[in-house]
Amino acid sequence: MKKLKAAIVGCGRISVCYEDAFHRLSDQVELVYTVDKDIQKAKEMADRFHCSYTDNFDEILDKHIDVVHLCLPHYLHPLMAIKAMKAGIHVLTEKPIAISLQDADEMIRVQKETGVKLGVIFQTRYTKSVEKLKEMISRGDFGRIHTARSYLTWNRPLDYYDGSDWKGTWDKEGGGVLIDQAIHSIDRVRYMLNSDVEWIDGSIHNYSHKFVKVEDTANAAIMFKNGCLYNLYATNIYGADSPITIELMGEKGRCGLIQDMGYYELDGTYAEIRNTYETTNVGPDYWGSSHHIQLRDFYNSILNNQSVMVDGLEGRKTLEMIKGIYLSSMKKERITLPFEDVCYSDIDTPVK
Numbered sequence: 632m633k634k635l636k637a638a639i640v641g642c643g644r645i646s647v648c649y650e651d652a653f654h655r656l657s658d659q660v661e662l663v664y665t666v667d668k669d670i671q672k673a674k675e676m677a678d679r680f681h682c683s684y685t686d687n688f689d690e691i692l693d694k695h696i697d698v699v700h701l702c703l704p705h706y707l708h709p710l711m712a713i714k715a716m717k718a719g720i721h722v723l724t725e726k727p728i729a730i731s732l733q734d735a736d737e738m739i740r741v742q743k744e745t746g747v748k749l750g751v752i753f754q755t756r757y758t759k760s761v762e763k764l765k766e767m768i769s770r771g772d773f774g775r776i777h778t779a780r781s782y783l784t785w786n787r788p789l790d791y792y793d794g795s796d797w798k799g800t801w802d803k804e805g806g807g808v809l810i811d812q813a814i815h816s817i818d819r820v821r822y823m824l825n826s827d828v829e830w831i832d833g834s835i836h837n838y839s840h841k842f843v844k845v846e847d848t849a850n851a852a853i854m855f856k857n858g859c860l861y862n863l864y865a866t867n868i869y870g871a872d873s874p875i876t877i878e879l880m881g882e883k884g885r886c887g888l889i890q891d892m893g894y895y896e897l898d899g900t901y902a903e904i905r906n907t908y909e910t911t912n913v914g915p916d917y918w919g920s921s922h923h924i925q926l927r928d929f930y931n932s933i934l935n936n937q938s939v940m941v942d943g944l945e946g947r948k949t950l951e952m953i954k955g956i957y958l959s960s961m962k963k964e965r966i967t968l969p970f971e972d973v974c975y976s977d978i979d980t981p982v983k
């Protein structure tokens with residue numbers, strides 16, 4: 632079988648998950664280039680894979696690379712993705728797809744024009760528990776799902792932002808706890824409900840992270856077109872990283888996730904769904920250990936010319952929920968979709 636030639640752009644914190652995946656998926660992929668503006672980081676990873684390295688992204692565009700993995704500060708995702716797609720290279724970018732809906736739209740347009748694949752990492756969708764709960768929900772096991780909630784209460788202290796030239800900024804990260812951490816819960820709720828959003832009423836705050844301009848806390852009510860009202864709460868100023876909880880409540884029962892473990896209650900019977908990873912975690916446990924599953928899925932979609940599960944449009948829909956909360960907070964009003972997106976700088980921050 633043909634092996635895909637891959638490059639990774641950005642050899643920072645998340646790259647350990649890719650190292651793990653490249654080893655696991657060595658039947659499908661060969662890492663041929665590492666790229667980082669910090670040449671030492673690129674070299675260190677390249678040495679481990681006996682591949683080429685560079686600090687200049689443009690250098691890899693004519694090197695017959697099949698797929699590029701973008702693990703970069705958020706604002707760089709569109710720029711690099713568009714360049715790669717125009718060079719005929721498939722792109723799998725880390726979340727979020729972009730920090731503005733306009734940039735996401737341009738990425739989707741270029742993907743259609745070039746015909747390459749574009750995917751967005753939401754690895755927490757790729758678990759047995761999410762798969763099983765989504766199946767039960769769509770089969771109607773819980774009846775109509777009328778309400779949902781997600782809670783993310785984590786801790787990101789000063790040293791998380793210290794030394795980073797993009798975290799905690801509006802123009803480079805595009806926001807705080809919502810766009811960086813809670814994005815995975817928001818994505819899973821939307822994915823499991825399989826519905827688009829009608830309106831968003833939200834509010835963001837910076838209660839304690841006075842060393843950055845972005846939000847450390849957010850809450851929102853989000854109405855889906857299928858009539859489900861979703862309440863979310865997210866903060867990264869809690870005392871520790873508590874497990875993320877998601878719950879969906881239906882007419883006949885309820886189901887949810889505590890971190891990656893699924894559970895459901897139907898007819899008075901409670902059951903749990905454990906994930907059956909044949910893996911140990913790489914990186915912090917809240918990253919999960921399913922990057923390699925999404926990478927395999929993406930490679931399969933390239934090799935078999937199939938559609939991508941989390942494509943540009945899927946990435947955009949989750950980004951749109953986050954941007955809707957920001958806009959609602961700034962305008963102090965309910966936002967009905969679709970809406971005109973706004974990007975913020977640290978000067979006109981929408982945080983209360």
Ligand SMILES: NC(=O)c1ccc[n+]([C@@H]2O[C@H](COP(=O)([O-])OP(=O)(O)OC[C@H]3O[C@@H](n4cnc5c(N)ncnc54)[C@H](O)[C@@H]3O)[C@@H](O)[C@H]2O)c1
Pocket residue numbers: 640641642643644645646666667668669672686688701702703704705707725726727752754795811917918
């Ligand atoms: N899926 C997840 O659970 C998860 C977890 C953590 C991070 N992430 C995502 O991964 C991405 C990277 O996050 P991180 O925590 O690894 O950040 P990081 O700051 O540790 O790494 C980013 C790397 O990009 C490099 N870089 C910056 N500008 C560059 C340029 N112009 N050309 C080449 N290299 C450049 C930096 O030198 C750095 O090594 C973000 O999108 C983030 O949201 C996802």
